[in-house]
Amino acid sequence: MAWATIARRELLAYFRTPFGWTLLTVFLLVQGYSFFLFVELMAQPLAPHGTPLRLFLGGTLLYWLFLIMVVALTTMRLLAEERRSGTLETLLTAPVRPIAIVLGKYLAAVLFYVALWLPTAVYVLLAAWLAERGTLDWGSVAAGYLGTLSVGATALAVGVLCSALTAQPLIAALLCAASLALWVLLGPLRFFVSDGPLATLLERLDVLAQLDDFARGLVDSRHLLLHGSVIVFCLTAAVGHLGLRRRP
Amino acid sequence: MTTTQSTTPPALLEVCELSKRLAGRQVLDRLSFGVAAGQAVGLLGPNGAGKTTCMRVICGYLSPSAGRVCVGGRDVVQEGLAARRLIGYLPESAPLHGELRVVEHLAYRARLRGLHGRAARTEVERVVERCGLGAVARRVIGQLSRGYRQRVGLAEALLGAPPLLVLDEPTAGLDPNQLREVRELIRSLAGTQAVLLSSHVLGEVEALCRELVVLDHGVVVAKGPLEALSAGGGVALWVTIRGPLAEIRPRLEGLPGVAVSEAIELPLEPGVVRCRLSGANDAAARERVAGTVFAAGWGLQELRVERAALESVFSQLTRERE
Numbered sequence: 001m002a003w004a005t006i007a008r009r010e011l012l013a014y015f016r017t018p019f020g021w022t023l024l025t026v027f028l029l030v031q032g033y034s035f036f037l038f039v040e041l042m043a044q045p046l047a048p049h050g051t052p053l054r055l056f057l058g059g060t061l062l063y064w065l066f067l068i069m070v071v072a073l074t075t076m077r078l079l080a081e082e083r084r085s086g087t088l089e090t091l092l093t094a095p096v097r098p099i100a101i102v103l104g105k106y107l108a109a110v111l112f113y114v115a116l117w118l119p120t121a122v123y124v125l126l127a128a129w130l131a132e133r134g135t136l137d138w139g140s141v142a143a144g145y146l147g148t149l150s151v152g153a154t155a156l157a158v159g160v161l162c163s164a165l166t167a168q169p170l171i172a173a174l175l176c177a178a179s180l181a182l183w184v185l186l187g188p189l190r191f192f193v194s195d196g197p198l199a200t201l202l203e204r205l206d207v208l209a210q211l212d213d214f215a216r217g218l219v220d221s222r223h224l225l226l227h228g229s230v231i232v233f234c235l236t237a238a239v240g241h242l243g244l245r246r247r248p
Numbered sequence: 249m250t251t252t253q254s255t256t257p258p259a260l261l262e263v264c265e266l267s268k269r270l271a272g273r274q275v276l277d278r279l280s281f282g283v284a285a286g287q288a289v290g291l292l293g294p295n296g297a298g299k300t301t302c303m304r305v306i307c308g309y310l311s312p313s314a315g316r317v318c319v320g321g322r323d324v325v326q327e328g329l330a331a332r333r334l335i336g337y338l339p340e341s342a343p344l345h346g347e348l349r350v351v352e353h354l355a356y357r358a359r360l361r362g363l364h365g366r367a368a369r370t371e372v373e374r375v376v377e378r379c380g381l382g383a384v385a386r387r388v389i390g391q392l393s394r395g396y397r398q399r400v401g402l403a404e405a406l407l408g409a410p411p412l413l414v415l416d417e418p419t420a421g422l423d424p425n426q427l428r429e430v431r432e433l434i435r436s437l438a439g440t441q442a443v444l445l446s447s448h449v450l451g452e453v454e455a456l457c458r459e460l461v462v463l464d465h466g467v468v469v470a471k472g473p474l475e476a477l478s479a480g481g482g483v484a485l486w487v488t489i490r491g492p493l494a495e496i497r498p499r500l501e502g503l504p505g506v507a508v509s510e511a512i513e514l515p516l517e518p519g520v521v522r523c524r525l526s527g528a529n530d531a532a533a534r535e536r537v538a539g540t541v542f543a544a545g546w547g548l549q550e551l552r553v554e555r556a557a558l559e560s561v562f563s564q565l566t567r568e569r570e
Contacts (some may be wrong), residue, residue, distance in 0.1 A: 086343030
């Protein structure tokens, strides 16, 4: 299966270069520090309602800034670098379908994203150990991580599409970051429009609210469906763009 | 267009009336040629003639605007995957994954060609040995010289022993030693695999191919066996005669079908004249020249036939369209 071969190579490439390890280290340091801050904050008498995990899994601007940065950096070279270096030509002239190329690369990016988040489970276990028995809602924790995976997978699909559109990894990263920032800022726009279909649409697209639902332990299938649709659209567009040269 | 007859078996690669427009420009215009199994064909043309575009269409990277390309009877557009299985392609700059080791890169590409496990390992070992990469097999590609990188690209094209190899300027940028090694490698493939090789360097094509397709401004201007194309450029006759220049020139010019393009008295040998005659393409004309020299009582020191080099044929063919 060509997609599995491509995914394996891309995943190894993340860990064969200083880039992957640097990103992993910085990610864990910042996430560890922010988790510590949230625990400290929520321990204050005048702390807002909620749990540190709710803040940690999407409740702050820091989460979004970091998500955008990580996704843009993770996906920028996937196809743009292949195009820039010329290896895309040998890949597309090999007996491999464009869909296998895009799926393989996307899968590798998702697995690397999972590898980034996986060690943060230690923070949760630490919080569970420190908290009073029975106060940690494991359902909310699982839903929060599902939300992070769902939003991350959607953002990575946007990144793969941006990487397919250009031969410059830096431009792909900027395009991806701008698209994701637009997505994040789309929800709050609903406060500036009067009630109506547009307001409803913006509400449905509000990724901040979606992730807050997940962090509260609420798994809404509409959110998953929306994310799935965006993933399918972006990957299909990326496949279509790769196949463009083959059209007369 | 110059077309010379060649006795070739049915084509493994068939290019029929192939046209390609890119960015509003007609890059290829109704190209037709074929490559038989085991045959080495050179795609020759000046820079910008459309060689790379032609190869990209053959390998399925670009689609034709019109016409048809078949490899082993499979249409590269309709049955792209099946057709691409029959092709090993080396693009001009031999693009490789610089961060991988040679064997890792080749194993990755072997898996993409559907080889797995022991079959992939055996195939990688075969192409590493075939391309003389044993000494650098564990080295990171980014640290290799241009010559070795080119060989890795060639090894990649050989994976799975595809019946057709498409090599775009395979020796571009190599030093003389690397060039000789890569040429020997390509020459060793002829007979077992068909090779379509592009180059703008005539010596390259002359050294590696017996059949030629000459491309200029996206059009096939000549095709056929190398010897036949060279012969099409005509012959020149060099005659060195002991005798007076003032008499020799008019006597030779008086011969039917013969023109004296050059006649000089050799500076170091007074009384000896060297002439370059054109038009004396057949043996009868040459006999008339020799007869005239003997009849006049001059001394015939040399009579040499010089066939036109492929270079002059190439210049003539490509200049005609400018």
